[in-house]
Amino acid sequence: MADSVTASLSCPVCFERFASAAGAAFALHLASCSRSSPSPPDSPTSAAAHCPRCFHVYTAGTLPHEISFHEHECARRQRNDVRVEAAPSVTLFPSHCFLCGNGGRGLLHCGGSCARSAHQNCVNQLQAPTVGEPVSLAERKQAAENWKCAQCLRGLHRCQRCGFMGHEANGMRKCSVLDCGYHFHEQCLPDDETAHAGFVCPRHTCATCGTQETDMRRCKSCTVCDHMTHLRCPRGSGATTGPTNNGGLDPAHLFVCTRHDAETTTSPTSSPDASNSLRQRLAAGDVVLVLEFNNALLPTSAKQAAPDAANHWGVILSAEEAEPHGRGNQLLSVRMFADENVLVVPNQYALRVANASDFSRPVDMLRHCLERHAMVELQLRQMDRNIDAAEEKRILRISTAAFAARLKALGVTVAQATSDAEEGLARWRRFQALPEPRHYDGLGDAAPSYLYIDTRRWRRVHDRSGYRQW
DSSP states (O other), X not given: OHHHHHHEEEOTTTOOEEETTOHHHHHHHHHHOOOSSOOOTTSTTOXXXXXXXXXXXXXXXXXXXXXXXXXXXHHHHHHHHHHHHSOOOOOOSOSBOTTTOOBOSSOEEOSSSSXXXXXXXXXXXXXXXXXXXXXXXXXXXXXXXXXXXXXXXHTEEEBTTTOOEEETTSSEEEOOSTTOOOEEEGGGSOHHHHSSSSOOOGGGBOTTTOOBOOOGGGEEEESSSSOEEETTBTTBOGGGSSOSOSTTOOTTTEEOOGGGTTOOOOSTTSSHHHHGGGOSOOOTTEEEEEOOSSSOSSOHHHHHHSTTOSOEEEEEEEEEESSXXXXXXXXXXXXXXXXXXXXXXXGGGEEEEEEGGGSSSHHHHHHHHHHHXXXXXXXXXXXXXOOOHHXXXXXXXXXXXXXXXXXXXXXXXXXXHHHHHHHHHHHHHHXXXXXXXXOOTTSOSSOOGGGGBOOOOEEEOSSSSSEEEO
């Protein structure tokens, strides 16, 4: 009995429990507790009696949103106090929106690992309308502080070496330097650069003196490539390299170097048109690519129908909100094109490819998707080697197999499906023949994101190639 008493202390007014080690907090609580209608902790009307940060005691009848606002402001004040006590530093987030390329105030800083910023309005344009009850001011502030871009929510990041996006759990390495945000495929890096846990990317090697610098406050870095110079380089002035300000970037630390002056948008995620496929919230009728990196989501029948396909697509039958206020988390019911089975997955495992409402007939949508699917499969194989005519035919058969069940349901013949896949081959060849930077013909000024996502699995093996595909 004595052990149970010393293990915890209970307020006689509001029944709030304190650990025996928290004597100071318990004494402060007793001195200020004014709850007029006590409820035991197991009561249905019981609520938190005090703020866990400042131990402020809530009076009876305090509304939930008032408690939320108080704790939000309390946490903000504590963070500000820590910043004041810390050593002076600079904010290295770009002062421009990665979606529209413009600067401005009130940018949302991604809470993921990409170190990018975006306008609230640009983010909203890529989301479906908010549903449910209005969101309070405190909740909007909390949402802004915890916001992550759609790529980071899915664990997708663009390799700065090859331009393809990969999954963070599928052979992607993140630079360990604070606020860098650059990612690379392991197979795109030399072995000596991937051997260390604290990987430092080429962005942190001065182009003038060749020495490594991991303190980005001393550097001036290009936001497009890995070009970097010291602000005060011993072998020259890095501050004179390239324009001092471009598109609202921080003129002291971030810029776009002169080698990109003649370029247009080339990043697969740098324009609203290209980023549209990376929208977070999805709806019924969206055609999606299922992000299958660990071979754990797709049903066995789909894998057996197209065992060599790197991409499996389907159409969303329903999208169920998993959280109130339309915050973005959804459960999707997806009918797979390979076997017609329905797969239920969270929306972070689905990437938008097209929408059924864009086509007058279901068969037109399917033929469009088959054409694009062939392009994606060809693009992935092109990463490894130049493919010959025999390999091209094999890839077209793979794409046709990935749509087999849906093609049969709509009465599309094998000859028609092969013709659509061959049209995808023709479009891909035209795309490959374009000079750099390439413009994706007919689909805006940048290639859609799904054309640049490596969904295959890789592992390191001890042979001459260094990597082998699973």
